[in-house]
Structures are given as C-alpha cells and as structure tokens.
Amino acid sequence: GPMLAQIFATFGLAVFLRSAAQALFGVDFHLVKNPLVHGRVEVAGVFIGVPQLVASAGALLAFAFLYWFTTRTETGLALQATAQDRQAAALMGIDTNRMFALGWGLGAACVGAAGALLTTFFYVFPDVGGSFALLAYVAVALGGFGNVPATLAGGVAVGVVEVLGGLLIDPTLKYVVVFALYLAVVLWRPQGLFGRF
Amino acid sequence: MARWLVLAALLAFPLVVTLPFPRHIMIIIFLYATLAQAWNLLAGYCGQISLGHAVFFGTGAYTSSVLVRDLALSPWLGMVAGALVAVALSQVIGYPVFRLHGHYFAIATIAVGEIVHIVALNWDYLGAARGLYLPIKRPDSFVNLQFHQSKAGYYYIALGLLLLALAVTRHLERSRAGYYFRAVREDPSAAASLGVPVTRYKQWAMAWSAALTALGGTFYAQYVLFIDPESVFALSLSILICLVAVLGGVGTLWGPLLGAAVLVPLSEGTRVWLGGTGKAIDLLIYGALIVIISVVQPAGVVGLVRRWRARAA
Numbered sequence: 001g002p003m004l005a006q007i008f009a010t011f012g013l014a015v016f017l018r019s020a021a022q023a024l025f026g027v028d029f030h031l032v033k034n035p036l037v038h039g040r041v042e043v044a045g046v047f048i049g050v051p052q053l054v055a056s057a058g059a060l061l062a063f064a065f066l067y068w069f070t071t072r073t074e075t076g077l078a079l080q081a082t083a084q085d086r087q088a089a090a091l092m093g094i095d096t097n098r099m100f101a102l103g104w105g106l107g108a109a110c111v112g113a114a115g116a117l118l119t120t121f122f123y124v125f126p127d128v129g130g131s132f133a134l135l136a137y138v139a140v141a142l143g144g145f146g147n148v149p150a151t152l153a154g155g156v157a158v159g160v161v162e163v164l165g166g167l168l169i170d171p172t173l174k175y176v177v178v179f180a181l182y183l184a185v186v187l188w189r190p191q192g193l194f195g196r197f
Numbered sequence: 198m199a200r201w202l203v204l205a206a207l208l209a210f211p212l213v214v215t216l217p218f219p220r221h222i223m224i225i226i227f228l229y230a231t232l233a234q235a236w237n238l239l240a241g242y243c244g245q246i247s248l249g250h251a252v253f254f255g256t257g258a259y260t261s262s263v264l265v266r267d268l269a270l271s272p273w274l275g276m277v278a279g280a281l282v283a284v285a286l287s288q289v290i291g292y293p294v295f296r297l298h299g300h301y302f303a304i305a306t307i308a309v310g311e312i313v314h315i316v317a318l319n320w321d322y323l324g325a326a327r328g329l330y331l332p333i334k335r336p337d338s339f340v341n342l343q344f345h346q347s348k349a350g351y352y353y354i355a356l357g358l359l360l361l362a363l364a365v366t367r368h369l370e371r372s373r374a375g376y377y378f379r380a381v382r383e384d385p386s387a388a389a390s391l392g393v394p395v396t397r398y399k400q401w402a403m404a405w406s407a408a409l410t411a412l413g414g415t416f417y418a419q420y421v422l423f424i425d426p427e428s429v430f431a432l433s434l435s436i437l438i439c440l441v442a443v444l445g446g447v448g449t450l451w452g453p454l455l456g457a458a459v460l461v462p463l464s465e466g467t468r469v470w471l472g473g474t475g476k477a478i479d480l481l482i483y484g485a486l487i488v489i490i491s492v493v494q495p496a497g498v499v500g501l502v503r504r505w506r507a508r509a510a
Contacts, residue, residue: 004246004443005495011436012487019477019484126477134307134432141304176315179308183293186305190297 014133021126028125035120051120058117062110067148069106079103083146111136135162138182144195153193157181207356211349220348224420226454226461227355228413233441233453234362235409240439241448242366242375243402244382245295246303249310250438252290253283253407255317255429257414262329262424263322272342276415280408287407288400295399298385307432314430328425331418342419351420358416359454362409366450369405378402382448410438444490446499455498 037054040047070076081089082099090096115129122128135158143154158178165177185193211220232254240246260282261275270278294305318326334341337350344350369375377398380388389395418424428434445456463486467479494501 004439004447005491008440008443009488009491011440012484012491014484015480016484016488019480022477023481134311137304138308141301145300172319173315176312179312182308183305186297186301187293190301192301 018126018129025126029123030125031123032119037120049121055117055120059114062113063148063152066106066110070148075102080146135178138178141192142182142185144192147194150192150194211352215347217348220352222462222465224348224351224355225465226457227359228416229438229441229461230454230457231355231358231362232410232413232438233445233456234359234366235406235413236438237442237447237453238366238369238378238409239402239406241442241452242370242382243378243399245399245402246439247306247406248303248432248435248439249306250406250410251430251432251434252310252313253287253410254414254417254434254438255313255424255426256283256286257411258418258424258429259317259323259329260411261415262331262418265331266329271340272415272419273340276412279415280411283407283411284404287403291400291403295396307435310430310432310435314426314432317426317430324425326426328423328428331422333422343422355416358412361412363450363454365405365409370450374398374401379448440487444487444497446497449499452497452499455502459498
C-alpha cells in the first residue's frame with residue numbers, strides 16, 4: 001500500500017543522498033580539526049568530554065523545543081491532530097498536506113542538528129547515518145510513536161543499554177542487547193512504553 | 198497463452214544466449230523474483246510487513262553449506278533441511294511477534310534479523326565473520342549443484358525455483374488459506390470476528406514464506422560458493438527483497454517477477470556502465486529512480502501494466 005511506497009521512496013532518497021555525498025566528498029573519514037568545543041571536565045571523579053556534554057545539552061534543547069511546539073502551539077496541536085486522524089483533522093480546516101510537510105521538515109531539521117552536534121567528537125563519512133537511523137527507529141518505537149517525552153525516554157534507554165551491554169557482556173554483542181530489550185518491551189507492551197497507538 | 202510463450206522463451210534462452218553475463222543477469226532476476234514472491238506471500242497477501250527475511254535466506258544458505266562441509270551431504274538434501282530449519286525458526290519467531298502491528302511489527306522483524314546477523318558474525322562453528330567457502334567439486338554435476346563450465350545448470354535451477362514460488366502462490370491465492378490471508382490483511386479484527394484463526398494463518402503464511410526464502414538461500418550459496426553474514430544475513434538484503442516486491446506490485450502474482458525484471462537490470466546496468474568511477478554515480482541514479490518509481494507509480498509495475506491494458510481496451 002501507500003505506506004510501503006513511502007518507506008521505499010525514503011529508502012531511495014537515502015541511497016541517493018548517500019551516493020551524492022560520496023560523489024561530492026569522497027568515501028574518506030573526515031574529522032573536524034579544530035572544533036569550537038574541546039577538552040574534558042571532571043564531575044565527581046568521572047571525566048566527561050566537553051563535546052559530548054555540549055551535544056547532550058543541544059539534544060535536550062531540541063527536545064524541549066519540540067515538546068513546547070507540539071503541545072503548546074496551535075500549529076503543533078494541528079500536527080498531532082493530523083497524526084491521530086487525518087480526515088477529522090481535514091474537516092476541522094487543517095491543511096493536512098502542509099502538516100505532513102511540516103512534520104517531515106521538522107524531523108529532518110532535528111536529525112540535521114543531531115548530526116552537526118555529532119561532528120565535534122565523531123567521524124564524518126557518507127554512511128555515518130546508517131547505524132544511527134536504525135537505532136533511532138528502535139528508540140522511537142520503544143518509547144511509543146507520537147509522543148515527544150516518550151521518545152526521549154526511549155533514546156536514553158537505548159543509549160544506556162547499548163553502553164552497559166558493551167561494558168558488562170561483550171562489545172560485539174551490544175546491539176543484540178539493545179534489540180533484545182526492544183523485543184522484550186514490545187512483547188510486554190505492544191504499543192511501546194508510553195505509546196497510545 | 199502469453200505466459201506459455203514467455204515460459205518457452207525463458208526455457209530456450211540459454212540455448213540462444215551463451216555469454217555468461219546475460220545468463221547471470223537472468224539467474225539473479227529469477228533468484229530475486231523467488232525471494233520477493235516468498236516475501237509477498239507474507240507481506241503482500243497476509244499484510245505482515247517483514248523487514249527481516251534475510252534470517253530465512255541465511256538459514257537456508259548456512260544449513261546446506263554446513264551439511265556439505267561436515268557430512269559431505271548433497272546440497273539438494275541440504276536445501277530441504279534448510280527449508281525445514283527455516284520453517285521451524287519462522288514459527289518460533291512468529292509466535293511472539295505476530296502480536297505486534299504496523300511499525301512495531303516491522304521493527305521487531307528488524308530486531309530479530311539483526312540479532313541473528315550479529316550472532317552469526319560471532320559464531321565460530323559458522324565461520325563467524327570470515328564466512329564459509331564451499332569445497333569446489335569437479336566435474337560439474339547436478340547432484341553436487343555445482344556448474345563451473347557453463348551457467349546453464351544454475352539458470353534452469355533458478356527458473357525452477359521461481360516456477361515453484363509462482364505455483365505455491367497461485368495455489369494459495371485460490372485456496373481457503375489465500376482468502377483468509379487477505380481477510381487478515383484488510384482487517385484483522387473483522388477477520389477474527391468472522392471466525393478466521395488470525396494468528397494460525399499468519400503462521401501458515403510465514404512458514405511458506407520462510408521455506409521458499411530458504412530454498413533461495415541454498416541456491417545462492419551453491420551459486421557463489423562463498424557465504425558470510427554480511428552477504429546473507431544483512432538488513433540491506435531484507436530491504437532489497439521487499440523493494441523488488443514493492444516495485445513490482447505487492448499482493449499480486451506477477452508483481453515480484455516484474456519488479457525483479459526491472460530492478461536487477463537497472464542496478465546491474467548502472468553498476469556496469471557507471472560503477473567504475475568510484476564516485477557512486479550508479480547508486481545515485483539507482484536511488485533517484487527508486488524515488489521516482491515509488492512516487493509516480495505507488496502500485497508498482499503491475500499498476501502500470503494494468504493502466505496500459507485499461508487504456509488499450
């Protein structure tokens with residue numbers, strides 16, 4: 001159906017953009033030589049990289065903005081209404097096509113911001129998004145679709161489980177732990193931790 | 198009538214075309230059409246969008262290859278064993294994940310697929326990340342499922358697999374099970390209230406789908422004679438399988454074959470003509486074409502054919 005066509009249109013777009021990046025910038029790994037933020041700080045005996053701290057702060061800021069936007073503004077509520085019931089939303093005078101475009105654009109903007117924050121402590125190469133995209137999908141489903149704070153919880157859970165799984169079990173098996181957590185959660189709650197549908 | 202002419206042409210193809218490359222293209226078309234048809238049984242007819250079908254492909258490939266390596270068993274017996282293991286695995290996976298719907302189901306199949314993928318990468322008995330080389334057997338023989346002199350043997354076996362997948366789909370399509378599959382796809386609650394045992398029929402569709410996919414896996418292992426987790430268990434393979442079916446037209450008998458007939462020459466063609474630049478121009482064009490086809494013709498090649506026919510009539 002149309003859902004499948006959508007999935008594959010975006011898949012084709014991903015292949016296109018990744019190849020475009022390869023054609024323009026090559027396949028080499030790039031690193032920002034002099035990032036604006038660098039160094040580390042010690043918090044209660046634990047060393048934390050400043051770039052990582054700044055990236056977390058940026059991500060939390062983006063979350064706060066999204067939460068405010070989707071729950072406190074008229075446009076954000078229209079966005080949620082469109083997600084819940086497209087026809088009913090259209091009958092209330094909401095331009096649902098504009099809302100789809102807005103949702104797509106907002107999503108792309110957030111991922112773009114995350115990618116930019118990542119460059120201060122991570123390599124950049126054409127396929128850099130691949131592993132993150134899959135984990136992001138899992139994180140959203142883990143929290144439950146259509147809920148900003150739930151996605152934050154899902155993201156934090158995936159990150160913590162990934163790192164702890166790598167530390168306590170085996171680094172090569174850390175994603176097994178993440179995926180097993182997802183399966184365990186949705187078998188217990190099929191709509192994710194906080195999802196409504 | 199038309200379909201018998203096509204079949205006759207396909208049977209005669211290796212007699213006329215002796216160059217290895219066109220034969221290779223046809224073999225890959227048949228293989229992907231078989232895999233996409235297997236996926237189509239579960240996703241197209243029964244509505245369960247699986248993004249983890251590489252699990253069954255890899256199961257077929259590894260089962261037969263391990264049996265060839267350890268017991269020197271004929272790959273044909275390995276093929277049957279692989280299908281049986283895949284069916285058993287599909288029932289174990291299906292029982293819990295069929296409780297999920299929509300995106301949650303799709304991600305669960307990705308999760309299972311990636312778990313199997315990572316476990317295979319670390320499992321020494323299966324050769325871990327190094328993969329498995331199959332011992333070369335000479336001379337060419339049907340029993341050993343190896344043909345080094347000419348690709349004709351592989352050609353006819355791949356065609357046979359495709360015909361089997363088409364026959365199974367056609368049979369299920371017209372049987373009670375096929376109607377139940379479509380009822381489950383259209384509205385699971387309505388189907389259940391009319392007395393369709395929903396989970397049992399999802400499992401049934403999954404079993405057929407897994408078995409056919411595993412047959413393709415064994416064929417692939419014997420064709421390439423080397424398998425590793427990246428080539429048979431990767432998520433990209435699962436996605437490619439559904440891409441073929443979606444481009445052709447999901448939930449239709451001929452969609453997967455049409456999809457493979459369009460997509461395989463497209464990807465191989467752009468690769469051969471433009472792949473040598475190292476700039477991924479081939480993938481650039483390939484990605485753009487996928488976007489255009491999905492946007493212009495969401496019902497796939499089958500939708501396009503139907504529109505032409507309606508206009509001609």
